[in-house]
Amino acid sequence: MSNIYDIPLRQIDGTPTTLAPFRGEVLLIVNVASKCGLTPQYEGLEKLYQQKKAQGLQVLGFPANNFAGQEPGTDAEISGFCTLNYDVHFPLFSKLSVKGEDRHPLYAELTAAQPEAIGDGPLRERLTGMGIADGQPGDVLWNFEKFLVNREGRVVARFAPDRTAEDPALLAAIDEQLARA
Numbered sequence: 001m002s003n004i005y006d007i008p009l010r011q012i013d014g015t016p017t018t019l020a021p022f023r024g025e026v027l028l029i030v031n032v033a034s035k036c037g038l039t040p041q042y043e044g045l046e047k048l049y050q051q052k053k054a055q056g057l058q059v060l061g062f063p064a065n066n067f068a069g070q071e072p073g074t075d076a077e078i079s080g081f082c083t084l085n086y087d088v089h090f091p092l093f094s095k096l097s098v099k100g101e102d103r104h105p106l107y108a109e110l111t112a113a114q115p116e117a118i119g120d121g122p123l124r125e126r127l128t129g130m131g132i133a134d135g136q137p138g139d140v141l142w143n144f145e146k147f148l149v150n151r152e153g154r155v156v157a158r159f160a161p162d163r164t165a166e167d168p169a170l171l172a173a174i175d176e177q178l179a180r181a
Helices: 041-055 075-086 105-113 122-129 168-179
Strands: 026-032 057-063 146-149 155-159
Touching: 026 041, 026 105, 026 168, 041 057, 041 075, 041 168, 057 075, 105 155, 146 168, 155 168
Parallel strands: 026 057
Antiparallel strands: 026 146, 146 155
8 A cells, every 4th residue: 555645636726735734633534525415414524623623633525526426516616615505624625536447546545445434324225226336345335435544644444425424433433543642
């Protein structure tokens, strides 16, 4: 596995970057979308970010249009939507692909490091019932899947899209990592 801190990315305003500025912090990496039934999770993610950023948590949003075209906008439109509707202050990055042939290298690393999500809820069953295939083993299931990365840059947990920012298992995992100085 390569170092996730070195993978080239773009901030939502187009500025080239990497995850290096977040080295030493606990990261919650989330693929987000503006037109999804799970979009209200932005509210909880922002609240979590505000509550725990001083302790070293960074919530990082990665817009992706891999699921039913639920993130069709430009980076500027996505940024405006997040600010206007959810007052998002956590870092957002340029839209990327989280699965398939064009999967971004960051998501290739995340899914390889943690192929199974914790807390698969009824969403998987609903998607299967709608005829939406899971794809390849280890693929991100849907929008708002969450990867927890420790202060050393290692993926320590992956949470299904059903798991919100208020989920006790997610919060316990975050608090455990924050407690490790």
